Structure formats: structure tokens, C-alpha cells
Amino acid sequence: MIYAAVITNGFWFLISLLENLPDHFYVGASVILYAVFLFELYSTKYYAQRLLDQFALPQVDEKDRTVHLIHHVILPSVTYWSFIVFTFFNHQRSLQLPLLAIIFVTFAVLFTNIRAYYEDKFKLEQYTHSIYDMLMLIVLFIATDANINLFGFLGSRVWISSFFIIAAFLVMAALTLVRYHVLLRDAVAMLVTWGALAISTLLILQAFYFQPFAVSFLFTLLLYYFIALLHHRLDMSLSWKVISEYVVVFLIFIVLLFGVA
Numbered sequence: 001m002i003y004a005a006v007i008t009n010g011f012w013f014l015i016s017l018l019e020n021l022p023d024h025f026y027v028g029a030s031v032i033l034y035a036v037f038l039f040e041l042y043s044t045k046y047y048a049q050r051l052l053d054q055f056a057l058p059q060v061d062e063k064d065r066t067v068h069l070i071h072h073v074i075l076p077s078v079t080y081w082s083f084i085v086f087t088f089f090n091h092q093r094s095l096q097l098p099l100l101a102i103i104f105v106t107f108a109v110l111f112t113n114i115r116a117y118y119e120d121k122f123k124l125e126q127y128t129h130s131i132y133d134m135l136m137l138i139v140l141f142i143a144t145d146a147n148i149n150l151f152g153f154l155g156s157r158v159w160i161s162s163f164f165i166i167a168a169f170l171v172m173a174a175l176t177l178v179r180y181h182v183l184l185r186d187a188v189a190m191l192v193t194w195g196a197l198a199i200s201t202l203l204i205l206q207a208f209y210f211q212p213f214a215v216s217f218l219f220t221l222l223l224y225y226f227i228a229l230l231h232h233r234l235d236m237s238l239s240w241k242v243i244s245e246y247v248v249v250f251l252i253f254i255v256l257l258f259g260v261a
Contacts, residue, residue, distance in 0.1 A: 003040040004108035010036065011083065011103050015091050023088075030084045037080055041072065044114050070175055072114055075135045079106065082142035089149040106131075106138065132179065133227050136172050140223050143168040144216040162202055169198045169219055173226055180230060194226055204254070221253060 010033040017026045083103055090099070113128040115121075144165050151161040173194055177187040201222060205215050225246050232238040 001108055001111075003044070003111045004104050004106075006040070007033070007037060007080075007107050008100055008104040011087060012096075012100060014084075014087060015096055018088065018091050026088065034077075034080060037076070040111070041076060041114070044111055045072070045118050066178060070179055071132055072117075075132060075139070075175070076110060078139050079110075079135050082139045082146070085146040085150075086142040089146060102138075106134070110135070133176075136176060136227065137220050137224055140168060140172050141216050141220040144219050145212055148212040148215060162206070165202060165215075165219065166195065166198055169223060170195055172223055176227055176230065180234060182230075190230075194222075198222060218250075218253065221250065225250065 014026055014029055014033065017029055083099075087099065109128050109131045113131050116128065147161055147164050147168065151164070170191060173191060174187070177190065182190070198219070201218065202215075205218065210218075229238060229243065229246065232242055
């Protein structure tokens with residue numbers, strides 16, 4: 001909780017920099033805050049393992065270093081920088097309090113999960129493990145929104161922005177497959193299928209001139225369905241009925257967003 005509060009206060013300070021100083025101060029302060037964030041990640045692991053040593057308990061099993069690296073380094077870092085970019089483009093006063101609240105809750109649960117993992121508190125670690133799926137969704141939403149704003153700000157062509165949106169979706173999907181140990185052959189087939197679905201969705205959204213928020217929301221929803229259907233598959237509960245229900249709900253969301261676009 002203390003570590004999450006430090007990061008949240010850091011973001012509050014960054015917002016004040018955006019409102020009062022040139023943008024390069026924001027960039028420099030973001031790098032400094034990231035160093036603090038990395039120190040918090042390391043110290044969480046260090047003190048948890050030190051506690052185990054004091055009680056002469058065995059160290060946590062770290063046999064899967066790839067998943068460990070994704071959960072405790074890559075995803076937290078990508079989430080941090082996603083919040084940095086999103087804050088840069090969306091620091092209106094009406095959004096500041098909700099944004100800071102989301103940042104605090106996200107990092108509080110993340111640090112709780114990491115500490116529980118290294119202290120061998122298996123029930124708490126399992127209870128908070130869904131934070132990584134949430135990080136995937138947060139990162140994709142922010143990355144899509146930031147991508148549209150950034151390339152729109154730079155005056156780039158639409159196809160360049162579209163390429164990076166699809167790439168962000170596929171990267172998040174690939175990381176999810178690695179986390180759940182999906183076989184390479186199955187992973188490639190799923191990425192090709194969902195990549196084609198993502199491209200089709202983006203073409204439809206662009207054809208009807210959907211707003212950036214709607215595009216970000218629907219792509220986040222698409223990744224949520226990807227993760228949810230993957231869970232169904234791993235639990236052996238995937239069926240055509242389940243798939244059809246997800247498709248219908250997704251189409252309903254498109255119609256609703258089209259109505260307000």
C-alpha cells in the first residue's frame with residue numbers, strides 16, 4: 001500500500017508538472033519515478049526473501065523464469081509507461097482523480113501479489129493473480145488510446161496507426177499465451193485467427209469513423225474475450241454456445257457505440 005501510494009503521489013506530481021512547466025520536465029521526472037518504481041519491485045522481492053531466510057523457510061520455486069520475468073518486470077514496466085503516456089494526453093482536471101485512483105488500486109494489488117508470491121503466501125497470491133489479466137487490458141486500452149492520439153498529433157497516415165494498434169493487440173495476446181504455457185503450434189494458430197479478427201474489427205471501426213475512445217474500448221473488449229475464451233479452453237468448458245454468446249455481446253457493444261459515435 002505504501003509503495004502504491006508513493007507511485008500515485010509521483011503521478012500527481014507529474015500532472016502538476018504538465019500544468020505548470022514545459023513537457024521535457026515531465027519526461028525527465030517520469031524517468032526518475034520509473035527508477036523509484038524499479039527499486040520498489042526489487043525491494044519487494046528482496047525483503048520477502050529475507051523474511052523467508054529469517055524463518056529458515058525454503059525459497060519460492062522460480063523454475064519458470066520466463067513467466068516470472070513477464071509478471072514481475074515486463075508487465076509492471078509496460079503498465080507504468082502506459083500510464084505515463086496516457087496521463088500526458090489525458091490530464092484534464094475531470095479525469096485526474098479517477099486516474100489517480102485507478103493507478104493506486106492497480107499498483108497496490110500488483111505489489112500485494114508480488115510480495116505474496118515471494119513470501120509463499122499461496123492463497124493470497126492466487127487470489128490476486130488476476131491482476132495480470134487486468135494489466136493486459138489496461139495496457140492495451142491505454143496503448144490504443146495513446147497510439148491514436150500520438151499519431152493524430154504527428155499527422156501520420158491512418159495505416160501507420162492501424163499497424164501499431166494491431167501489433168499492440170498481438171503482443172498482449174502472445175504474452176497471455178506464454179503466461180498460460182500454450183503450445184507453440186496452438187499459439188500460432190490462435191494468433192493468426194485473432195489477428196485476422198482484430199484487423200476486420202479495425203477496418204469496420206475506421207469505415208464508420210468511430211471515436212478514439214470507442215476504438216480503444218472495443219479492442220480492449222476483444223482482448224478480454226481472447227483471455228476469457230482461453231480460460232474456457234484451459235478449463236475444458238469451451239463450446240459453440242459460449243462462443244456465440246461472446247460474439248453476440250460484442251456485436252451489441254459495436255451497435256451501441258455506433259449509436260453514440
